[in-house]
Amino acid sequence: MKQRPPVLQGLLVALFVAYMILPIIATYTFSIATKWDITLMPEGYTLEWYQTAFDHPYFSITLTNSFIVSIAAVLVGLLFIVPTTYWVHTRVPAAKPLLDLLMILPFGIPAVVLALALIRVYAFPPFARSPFLLISACVIFSMPFMYRPISNSLMAIDVHTLTESALSLGANTLQILIRVIAPNILPGILSGSLLVFATVFAEFTLANLITGASFKTFPILLVEFTRRDGRIAAALSVISFTVAWFASIAILWVSGRGRKPTEEALGAR
Amino acid sequence: MIPWSRSPHQKISAWLGVVPFLAFCLAFEIVPVLLLLSGSFSDKNGAFSLGNYAKISAPIYVRSFWNSIQLSAITAILGASLGLLFGYAIFRLPAPRVREALIALSDVTTNFAGAPLAFAFIVILGSNGVVTLAFEKYLALKLYPTFSIYSYSGLVLAYLYFQLPLMILLIIPAFAGLRREWWESAHNLGANTIQYWRRIALPILTPSLIAGIVLLFANAFGAYATAWTLGGSNITLATIQIAFTITGEVLHDPGAGDALAVVSLLIMGVCIAIYQFANSRARRWAR
Numbered sequence: 001m002k003q004r005p006p007v008l009q010g011l012l013v014a015l016f017v018a019y020m021i022l023p024i025i026a027t028y029t030f031s032i033a034t035k036w037d038i039t040l041m042p043e044g045y046t047l048e049w050y051q052t053a054f055d056h057p058y059f060s061i062t063l064t065n066s067f068i069v070s071i072a073a074v075l076v077g078l079l080f081i082v083p084t085t086y087w088v089h090t091r092v093p094a095a096k097p098l099l100d101l102l103m104i105l106p107f108g109i110p111a112v113v114l115a116l117a118l119i120r121v122y123a124f125p126p127f128a129r130s131p132f133l134l135i136s137a138c139v140i141f142s143m144p145f146m147y148r149p150i151s152n153s154l155m156a157i158d159v160h161t162l163t164e165s166a167l168s169l170g171a172n173t174l175q176i177l178i179r180v181i182a183p184n185i186l187p188g189i190l191s192g193s194l195l196v197f198a199t200v201f202a203e204f205t206l207a208n209l210i211t212g213a214s215f216k217t218f219p220i221l222l223v224e225f226t227r228r229d230g231r232i233a234a235a236l237s238v239i240s241f242t243v244a245w246f247a248s249i250a251i252l253w254v255s256g257r258g259r260k261p262t263e264e265a266l267g268a269r
Numbered sequence: 270m271i272p273w274s275r276s277p278h279q280k281i282s283a284w285l286g287v288v289p290f291l292a293f294c295l296a297f298e299i300v301p302v303l304l305l306l307s308g309s310f311s312d313k314n315g316a317f318s319l320g321n322y323a324k325i326s327a328p329i330y331v332r333s334f335w336n337s338i339q340l341s342a343i344t345a346i347l348g349a350s351l352g353l354l355f356g357y358a359i360f361r362l363p364a365p366r367v368r369e370a371l372i373a374l375s376d377v378t379t380n381f382a383g384a385p386l387a388f389a390f391i392v393i394l395g396s397n398g399v400v401t402l403a404f405e406k407y408l409a410l411k412l413y414p415t416f417s418i419y420s421y422s423g424l425v426l427a428y429l430y431f432q433l434p435l436m437i438l439l440i441i442p443a444f445a446g447l448r449r450e451w452w453e454s455a456h457n458l459g460a461n462t463i464q465y466w467r468r469i470a471l472p473i474l475t476p477s478l479i480a481g482i483v484l485l486f487a488n489a490f491g492a493y494a495t496a497w498t499l500g501g502s503n504i505t506l507a508t509i510q511i512a513f514t515i516t517g518e519v520l521h522d523p524g525a526g527d528a529l530a531v532v533s534l535l536i537m538g539v540c541i542a543i544y545q546f547a548n549s550r551a552r553r554w555a556r
Contacts, residue, residue: 013371016433020378023389023430026399030392037397038407060399080290087286095287099407102294108541109302110491112511113530117301120308120523136297204384204494209515219384223498226388234392237385244385248377 006068024241031234041232047232053239056232058221063239066218069207070200073138074193077146080139082189085147086181089154104143111141115209121143134210145199149248149255153188154181191255198247202240302534309527321528330510330529337490337507338536342420345485346427349478351429352436359437360444372441375434382431387498391425394418419500427495432485439484443477443551482546487540490533507533 031049033042051058088095091204106114119129127133162184166176180191204219212220223242225233312318325329345470362368393400397415416422447470455465493508502509507529514526 008379009361012355013362016355016359017371017374019430020434022400023358023386023393024381026393027385027389033546035398038402040399040402080293084287084290087283092280092287095284098287098291099513102291104541104545105294105298107487108534108537109298110493110508110511110533110537112491112493112508112515113533114298116511116515116526116530117305118297120527121301121304136293140294140298198380202380202383202385205512206497209512212516214478219494222384222388223494226384226391226498227501230388230391233388237388239384241381241389244381245377248380252373252376 027237027241029232030185031238033229033231049235053232053235056221058216062216062218062221065131065215066201069135069138069203070197070215072135073142073200074146074196076135076139077143077196078189078193081143081146081150081192082182082185083177085150085154086159086177089151089159099147103147106141106144111203111205112209114141115206119210130209131211131215134207134215137206137210138203141203141206142196142199145195149188149192149195150185151188153185157184187254191251194247194254195250198244198251201243201247278549305527305530306534309524309531312524313325321524324522324525325528326530329505330525333505333507333510333529334532336421340428340506341486342488344425344432344489345482347425348429348432348436348485349482352433353440353474353480355433356437356440357444357496360441369390372438375437379431380432382492383408383494384498386430387427387495390418390423390430390499394423394426419503421504423499424496427499428489428492431495432489435488436481436485439481440474442479443474447473476547476550480544480551483540483543483547487537487544490536490540 028044030036030047032047034044034046034048037043085099088099109117114137118133122128122133160179162180163176166180171180202219203217204223207215207217208220208223211217218236218240222233222236225236309321310317310319312320314498359368359371362371392398394412394416395401395418398418401412404412418427451469452465455469458497460468491508493506493512496506497509497512502513509528511529511533514522
């Protein structure tokens with residue numbers, strides 16, 4: 001067991017890193033290449049594709065729309081999940097299995113099915129094909145990512161003692177939640193929020209099927225360009241990857257190494 | 270002890286605190302999905318009917334499910350086996366810093382799914398992609414037209430990109446659960462490495478492996494963005510067919526869409542149930 005040949009081990013690790021890194025590096029390079037289709041390395045470098053992308057009328061619209069949906073999903077998610085999780089932890093532990101079940105359900109519902117179900121029910125204004133419906137769908141879709149770190153943070157602190165002390169000092173539930181509990185579970189809140197932000201920002205399926213052309217998001221624009229102009233698609237992909245990198249690095253930085261990444265990985269397939 | 274939560278009256282009022290969130294889930298998840306279920310068993314006038322399920326026995330739908338199942342099974346099994354291999358190589362790295370960095374890389378890359386990832390694969394493996402060119406130049410190997418990133422073979426490679434790191438994240442805690450003492454005891458009792466793996470390590474890893482395979486399967490089965498970006502309507506998958514009934518690009522039969530969605534939910538449900546069960550078995554060993 002100990003004497004695994006280090007050469008084989010090194011080779012496997014190198015192969016893995018190459019497979020994971022190569023597509024990303026190639027996309028970054030492609031986005032600044034003048035021409036790269038017959039030679040092994042680009043023939044020259046330019047920022048022209050970024051300029052063209054920025055000048056496209058839909059660039060800032062879709063980027064803004066994606067930020068609106070992502071931030072709204074984070075806020076709505078926080079508003080529901082932080083108080084509910086705290087409440088269940090302290091006052092109705094009997095509801096914990098129900099909460100856990102609700103947080104597993106989204107994994108079992110493919111995004112296309114969720115979109116179909118919502119479009120059927122909310123076919124009337126002001127909901128039909130609206131950003132509100134998209135935001136609600138994104139909250140449902142991403143809530144396990146918000147719940148897990150918050151629930152873990154709550155379990156790591158002594159919620160009962162904190163709550164009791166605050167109560168004995170005359171605080172009400174809202175004050176306890178905002179001024180005592182929230183600061184104590186801040187790492188969980190932050191990493192949950194970043195994870196939801198990154199997931200929703202990259203969400204193509206729900207946006208394309210629920211709002212589509214009436215409220216285009218950044219990934220919709222990206223997919224359109226993969227069919228029209230690869231170099232601009234590359235520039236947009238780089239922007240998308242960079243947002244994901246920043247969010248991921250922030251999450252790693254905020255939460256250290258204590259979290260379980262398994263369930264969080266089921267993102268924007 | 271918490272003073273409230275004592276009397277039955279207060280217990281009921283405590284449950285009221287869960288109501289807003291529950292109402293949100295009911296409104297935007299549970300009720301719509303249940304209506305989808307009932308819709309799949311109704312005809313156009315709302316009477317009970319199996320007509321929608323008869324419709325989806327048409328060859329195109331059967332093929333889409335079969336393709337989805339094949340693609341999910343291939344990428345789940347490949348992802349799980351390679352993930353086991355790579356995961357073990359990473360787990361056994363002597364430098365904890367490098368190990369942590371690689372786990373972090375898996376963590377980040379498994380979130381790099383969807384449209385940008387699909388495009389990244391076009392950049393490297395499209396007909397003029399850098400890897401395609403390198404194969405031709407250095408290995409005199411023409412990938413096209415045998416292989417194409419826009420076809421099922423390309424989808425397998427692109428899906429593995431998010432399947433592989435997910436498996437690594439799942440399996441490393443299981444490796445950490447293999448205690449040194451077990452290897453030492455086995456060794457002292459005369460077991461060699463192969464016997465140790467066959468009789469001790471693999472049986473302990475089996476629940477984690479099964480959990481990994483079904484989770485990867487579900488992960489691939491529900492995927493849409495990657496396949497749609499790469500193949501568009503040339504690819505026939507269950508999720509793509511369901512999306513068509515929404516966008517109305519090929520056909521517009523709401524009933525068939527409902528039935529397709531319900532069958533997909535059933536497949537996903539079975540996967541998640543097996544995952545939950547296998548995972549609870551695996552947790553007995555994982556540290």
